[in-house]
Amino acid sequence: MFIGHWAPAFLAAAASPRAPKLGTLFIAGQLVDWAFMGFLLVGVEEMRIVPGITTMNAMDLYHMPYTHSLLGSGVFALAFAAILILWRRDLTGAIIGGLVVLSHWFIDLLVHRPDLTLAGSQPKYGLGLWNYPAVAVPLELILIIGAFTLYMRSTKGPIAPPMILIAVLLALQAFDWLSPPPDEYSMAFPFLAFFGFGLPTLIAAWVGSTRWHKREVGLAVPTMHR
Numbered sequence: 001m002f003i004g005h006w007a008p009a010f011l012a013a014a015a016s017p018r019a020p021k022l023g024t025l026f027i028a029g030q031l032v033d034w035a036f037m038g039f040l041l042v043g044v045e046e047m048r049i050v051p052g053i054t055t056m057n058a059m060d061l062y063h064m065p066y067t068h069s070l071l072g073s074g075v076f077a078l079a080f081a082a083i084l085i086l087w088r089r090d091l092t093g094a095i096i097g098g099l100v101v102l103s104h105w106f107i108d109l110l111v112h113r114p115d116l117t118l119a120g121s122q123p124k125y126g127l128g129l130w131n132y133p134a135v136a137v138p139l140e141l142i143l144i145i146g147a148f149t150l151y152m153r154s155t156k157g158p159i160a161p162p163m164i165l166i167a168v169l170l171a172l173q174a175f176d177w178l179s180p181p182p183d184e185y186s187m188a189f190p191f192l193a194f195f196g197f198g199l200p201t202l203i204a205a206w207v208g209s210t211r212w213h214k215r216e217v218g219l220a221v222p223t224m225h226r
Helices: 003-015 023-027 033-040 070-088 091-111 134-152 158-176 188-210
Strands: 046-049 059-063
Touching: 003 023, 003 091, 003 158, 003 188, 023 033, 023 091, 023 134, 023 188, 033 070, 033 188, 046 158, 091 134, 091 158, 134 158, 158 188
Parallel strands: none
Antiparallel strands: 046 059
16 A cells, blocks of 8 residues: 555544644654655665565565554554644644554555564464455555545645645556566665655645645634635
Protein backbone atom coordinates (compact mmCIF):
# COMPACT_ATOMS: atom_id res chain seq x y z
CA MET A 1 0.00 0.00 0.00
CA PHE A 2 1.29 3.45 -0.93
CA ILE A 3 -1.16 6.31 -1.35
CA GLY A 4 -3.80 4.29 0.53
CA HIS A 5 -1.92 5.13 3.72
CA TRP A 6 -3.10 8.73 3.32
CA ALA A 7 -6.76 7.73 3.28
CA PRO A 8 -6.92 7.87 7.13
CA ALA A 9 -5.41 11.37 6.95
CA PHE A 10 -8.25 12.56 4.71
CA LEU A 11 -10.82 10.75 6.88
CA ALA A 12 -9.47 12.29 10.08
CA ALA A 13 -9.49 15.79 8.57
CA ALA A 14 -13.05 15.21 7.37
CA ALA A 15 -14.28 13.82 10.68
CA SER A 16 -13.41 16.64 13.05
CA PRO A 17 -12.42 20.31 12.95
CA ARG A 18 -10.17 19.48 15.92
CA ALA A 19 -8.02 17.14 13.83
CA PRO A 20 -4.50 18.36 13.04
CA LYS A 21 -3.95 20.09 9.71
CA LEU A 22 -3.85 17.90 6.63
CA GLY A 23 -0.07 18.21 6.20
CA THR A 24 0.46 16.96 9.76
CA LEU A 25 -1.93 14.08 9.13
CA PHE A 26 -0.03 13.17 5.97
CA ILE A 27 3.13 12.87 8.06
CA ALA A 28 1.20 10.65 10.47
CA GLY A 29 -0.10 8.38 7.72
CA GLN A 30 3.39 7.50 6.50
CA LEU A 31 5.39 8.10 9.68
CA VAL A 32 6.47 4.49 10.15
CA ASP A 33 7.61 4.30 6.51
CA TRP A 34 9.59 7.53 6.92
CA ALA A 35 11.26 5.84 9.89
CA PHE A 36 11.73 2.57 8.01
CA MET A 37 13.55 4.30 5.15
CA GLY A 38 15.74 6.11 7.66
CA PHE A 39 16.49 2.85 9.46
CA LEU A 40 17.42 1.25 6.14
CA LEU A 41 20.03 3.94 5.55
CA VAL A 42 21.73 3.25 8.90
CA GLY A 43 21.27 -0.53 8.86
CA VAL A 44 18.85 -0.81 11.78
CA GLU A 45 16.24 -2.50 9.60
CA GLU A 46 16.79 -4.39 6.35
CA MET A 47 15.12 -5.40 3.09
CA ARG A 48 16.12 -6.83 -0.27
CA ILE A 49 14.70 -6.98 -3.77
CA VAL A 50 13.41 -10.40 -4.81
CA PRO A 51 11.63 -10.21 -8.17
CA GLY A 52 8.41 -12.20 -8.07
CA ILE A 53 8.19 -12.44 -4.28
CA THR A 54 4.70 -11.03 -4.76
CA THR A 55 2.90 -10.29 -8.00
CA MET A 56 2.87 -6.52 -7.46
CA ASN A 57 5.87 -5.84 -5.24
CA ALA A 58 9.44 -7.14 -5.27
CA MET A 59 10.35 -6.02 -1.75
CA ASP A 60 11.39 -8.74 0.69
CA LEU A 61 10.81 -6.90 3.96
CA TYR A 62 12.48 -9.53 6.09
CA HIS A 63 13.71 -7.39 9.02
CA MET A 64 11.66 -4.42 10.22
CA PRO A 65 10.86 -5.19 13.88
CA TYR A 66 10.74 -1.58 15.07
CA THR A 67 8.63 0.15 12.45
CA HIS A 68 6.32 -2.59 11.20
CA SER A 69 5.47 -4.45 14.35
CA LEU A 70 2.16 -3.57 15.97
CA LEU A 71 4.05 -2.71 19.15
CA GLY A 72 6.51 -0.50 17.28
CA SER A 73 3.73 1.23 15.38
CA GLY A 74 2.00 1.84 18.70
CA VAL A 75 5.15 3.45 20.11
CA PHE A 76 5.39 5.73 17.07
CA ALA A 77 1.70 6.59 17.48
CA LEU A 78 2.14 7.48 21.15
CA ALA A 79 5.24 9.56 20.42
CA PHE A 80 3.45 11.43 17.65
CA ALA A 81 0.44 12.04 19.92
CA ALA A 82 2.74 13.32 22.67
CA ILE A 83 4.37 15.78 20.26
CA LEU A 84 0.93 17.01 19.21
CA ILE A 85 -0.13 17.49 22.83
CA LEU A 86 2.97 19.59 23.50
CA TRP A 87 2.51 21.52 20.27
CA ARG A 88 -1.25 22.03 20.11
CA ARG A 89 -2.36 21.50 23.73
CA ASP A 90 -5.32 19.52 22.35
CA LEU A 91 -5.83 15.95 23.57
CA THR A 92 -8.53 15.19 21.01
CA GLY A 93 -6.35 16.29 18.11
CA ALA A 94 -3.42 14.32 19.51
CA ILE A 95 -5.49 11.14 19.75
CA ILE A 96 -6.67 11.60 16.17
CA GLY A 97 -3.10 12.04 14.97
CA GLY A 98 -1.93 8.99 16.90
CA LEU A 99 -4.69 6.84 15.43
CA VAL A 100 -3.68 7.87 11.92
CA VAL A 101 -0.12 6.72 12.68
CA LEU A 102 -1.40 3.39 14.02
CA SER A 103 -3.62 2.84 10.98
CA HIS A 104 -0.48 2.20 8.91
CA TRP A 105 0.06 -1.27 10.37
CA PHE A 106 -3.52 -2.40 9.78
CA ILE A 107 -3.56 -1.14 6.18
CA ASP A 108 -0.24 -2.91 5.52
CA LEU A 109 -1.73 -6.08 6.98
CA LEU A 110 -4.11 -6.23 4.02
CA VAL A 111 -1.50 -6.19 1.25
CA HIS A 112 1.81 -7.41 2.68
CA ARG A 113 2.95 -10.99 2.52
CA PRO A 114 3.58 -12.33 6.04
CA ASP A 115 6.31 -9.92 7.13
CA LEU A 116 4.50 -7.91 9.83
CA THR A 117 4.83 -8.83 13.48
CA LEU A 118 3.06 -8.07 16.73
CA ALA A 119 6.20 -7.32 18.74
CA GLY A 120 9.18 -7.75 16.39
CA SER A 121 9.53 -11.53 16.24
CA GLN A 122 7.65 -14.56 14.96
CA PRO A 123 4.88 -15.21 14.05
CA LYS A 124 4.57 -12.93 11.03
CA TYR A 125 1.33 -11.71 9.49
CA GLY A 126 0.04 -10.39 6.18
CA LEU A 127 -2.98 -11.21 4.03
CA GLY A 128 -0.94 -10.92 0.83
CA LEU A 129 -3.25 -8.93 -1.43
CA TRP A 130 -0.17 -7.82 -3.40
CA ASN A 131 -0.51 -11.26 -5.00
CA TYR A 132 -3.98 -10.34 -6.26
CA PRO A 133 -3.77 -7.15 -8.35
CA ALA A 134 -7.45 -7.37 -9.30
CA VAL A 135 -8.23 -6.83 -5.61
CA ALA A 136 -5.30 -4.68 -4.44
CA VAL A 137 -5.48 -2.06 -7.21
CA PRO A 138 -9.18 -1.16 -6.85
CA LEU A 139 -8.90 -1.38 -3.05
CA GLU A 140 -6.17 1.28 -2.96
CA LEU A 141 -8.07 3.52 -5.37
CA ILE A 142 -11.34 3.12 -3.48
CA LEU A 143 -9.63 3.96 -0.18
CA ILE A 144 -7.92 7.12 -1.37
CA ILE A 145 -10.65 8.44 -3.68
CA GLY A 146 -13.40 7.67 -1.15
CA ALA A 147 -11.53 9.35 1.70
CA PHE A 148 -10.63 12.33 -0.50
CA THR A 149 -14.28 12.72 -1.50
CA LEU A 150 -15.37 12.78 2.14
CA TYR A 151 -12.67 15.36 2.88
CA MET A 152 -13.89 17.59 0.08
CA ARG A 153 -17.50 17.30 1.22
CA SER A 154 -16.58 18.14 4.81
CA THR A 155 -14.38 21.15 4.08
CA LYS A 156 -14.55 24.44 2.22
CA GLY A 157 -11.95 26.34 0.27
CA PRO A 158 -10.40 26.76 -3.16
CA ILE A 159 -10.79 23.75 -5.43
CA ALA A 160 -7.42 23.91 -7.22
CA PRO A 161 -5.05 22.88 -4.37
CA PRO A 162 -6.87 19.61 -3.48
CA MET A 163 -7.27 18.75 -7.16
CA ILE A 164 -3.52 19.15 -7.62
CA LEU A 165 -2.95 16.96 -4.56
CA ILE A 166 -5.14 14.08 -5.75
CA ALA A 167 -3.62 14.29 -9.24
CA VAL A 168 -0.10 14.03 -7.79
CA LEU A 169 -1.14 11.11 -5.57
CA LEU A 170 -2.61 9.19 -8.50
CA ALA A 171 0.42 9.95 -10.68
CA LEU A 172 2.82 8.68 -8.01
CA GLN A 173 0.73 5.55 -7.54
CA ALA A 174 0.70 4.91 -11.29
CA PHE A 175 4.49 5.28 -11.35
CA ASP A 176 4.76 2.82 -8.45
CA TRP A 177 2.57 0.27 -10.20
CA LEU A 178 3.92 0.61 -13.73
CA SER A 179 7.66 1.19 -13.29
CA PRO A 180 9.87 -1.91 -13.43
CA PRO A 181 11.26 -3.05 -10.08
CA PRO A 182 14.97 -2.50 -9.43
CA ASP A 183 17.23 -5.51 -9.82
CA GLU A 184 18.62 -5.07 -6.32
CA TYR A 185 18.34 -2.83 -3.30
CA SER A 186 20.50 0.30 -3.30
CA MET A 187 20.80 3.47 -1.25
CA ALA A 188 18.79 5.24 -3.93
CA PHE A 189 15.66 3.37 -2.82
CA PRO A 190 15.11 5.23 0.49
CA PHE A 191 15.81 8.59 -1.13
CA LEU A 192 13.28 7.89 -3.87
CA ALA A 193 10.80 6.95 -1.14
CA PHE A 194 11.53 10.17 0.75
CA PHE A 195 10.65 12.10 -2.41
CA GLY A 196 7.48 10.04 -2.85
CA PHE A 197 6.42 10.77 0.73
CA GLY A 198 7.64 14.34 0.89
CA LEU A 199 6.10 15.85 -2.24
CA PRO A 200 2.50 14.87 -1.38
CA THR A 201 3.04 15.98 2.22
CA LEU A 202 4.18 19.44 1.14
CA ILE A 203 1.17 19.76 -1.16
CA ALA A 204 -1.13 18.49 1.62
CA ALA A 205 0.25 21.19 3.93
CA TRP A 206 -0.65 23.74 1.26
CA VAL A 207 -4.14 22.25 0.90
CA GLY A 208 -4.64 22.29 4.67
CA SER A 209 -3.72 25.98 4.79
CA THR A 210 -6.39 26.84 2.20
CA ARG A 211 -9.35 24.79 3.47
CA TRP A 212 -11.35 24.71 6.69
CA HIS A 213 -13.88 22.31 8.15
CA LYS A 214 -17.54 23.16 7.54
CA ARG A 215 -18.20 22.86 11.28
CA GLU A 216 -15.34 25.23 12.13
CA VAL A 217 -16.60 28.57 13.39
CA GLY A 218 -15.26 31.56 15.22
CA LEU A 219 -12.24 33.79 14.87
CA ALA A 220 -10.09 30.90 13.59
CA VAL A 221 -11.95 31.09 10.29
CA PRO A 222 -11.18 34.23 8.31
CA THR A 223 -14.26 36.28 7.49
CA MET A 224 -13.61 35.96 3.76
CA HIS A 225 -13.80 32.15 4.12
CA ARG A 226 -17.10 31.93 5.92
